[in-house]
Amino acid sequence: MxxxxxxxxxxxxxxxxxxxxxxxxxxxxxxxxxxxxxxxxxxxALAANLLAKQQMPILNANTGTWALEEASERRMIARGQFIPEAAIWLDNRPRPMPAAGASASQAGFYLMMPLRLEARDEVLWINRGWAPRNNENRETLPSVKTPAGVVNVEGIVFAHPGKVYELGDGKPSADVGKPKIEQNFYLVAEGSLRGWTQAPFILREEEAGLNDGLLREWAPLTSGVDRHYAYAFxxxxxxxxxxxxxxxxxxxxxxxxxxxxxx
CATH class of the missing domain: 1.20.58 (Methane Monooxygenase Hydroxylase; Chain G, domain 1)
Incomplete structure (x- = not known):
């Protein structure tokens, strides 16, 4: 043969x-x-697109009505007063940028808080930052400081603060009299529940040197790229x-x- x-x-x-x-x-x-x-x-590619949008002129939430399509991922400044009694604590959120020696899976909360815009009958929801969870008692909320007067908030516009898996119908609680712990944030549902006129997006606050108990060192969109390369290998x-x-x-x-x- x-x-x-x-x-x-x-x-x-x-x-x-x-x-x-x-x-x-x-x-x-x-x-x-x-x-x-x-x-x-x-x-x-997403990180490059975000960087390009951040280099565009800063939008002002108080001077116009912005659609999500034109404001998404752009820098924006807003002036108004926080409504702390309507705060929503989003649970099961990992620390954005783990500290040296800390676990990357450290769980905590995103603090979502509405800002009533000055000189406008409109509310803009702010993702004020991340705070660690009390491991002994989940219902114990982190101690944070909220300014009582009019403040300027600068950040980046997003459609939502990110979503996690949740059980149930995902409808927000009808009890609007106290801060709530939720898995996800539903902008339209919150506006309907409270009867507010709202901006069609949220503003993720950037680090401004404030000592309010919240972490705002947001992870870059390229976070995890090295892990994808390792998995590919x-x-x-x-x-x-x-x-x-x-x-x-x-x-x-x-x-x-x-x-x-x-x-």
Missing amino acids: NPLNSLFDSLVTKRIVATVSALLVIALGCGAGIWQLSRANTKI QWFALAVCGFLFWLITGLRQYWRQRAGNGV
Whole structure:
């Protein structure tokens, strides 16, 4: 028999199950690796787009009515007075930028608080920042300071503060008389519940040197890119290992057959 035909027979024909299994492992590894690279590229593109929008002129929430489409991811300044009694604490939010030695999974709250805009009959919800959860008693809210007078708040516009998985219908509690602990924030539902005219977005407050008990060192959108690259490497390595295992075991079988035939 022709040596090439004999080799093909040993590697493929007599090992159909092994060949199909190897092809599946290679396809899975390559596909998952390409997907991880795509995720990394998407994050890099989003970060570049956000940076470009932040370099545009700063919007003023008090001087016009802004649509989400024109204000999204742009810097904005707002002047008004906080309404602390309507605060909403969003639970199960990881610390944006873990401190040195701290666990990246440290859980806490985002503090959502409405700001009644000065000289306008409109409310703008502010993501004031992150505070750690009391691990002994979940119902104990972090101690934060809220200025009583008119304040200027500068930040970046987003459609929402981010979402987490939750059980139930997701409807906000009808009790508006005290601060609430929620899993997610529903802008339209909150406006309907309170009868407010609201801006169609939220403003994520940026760090301004305030000592109010809240952390505003927000993680960049490129956070996790290195992790995607590491995952991609692992998936591609799996594909290579699958191919090498199939090839080496096939060659060993081929050489054993040749030795047995006295070739």
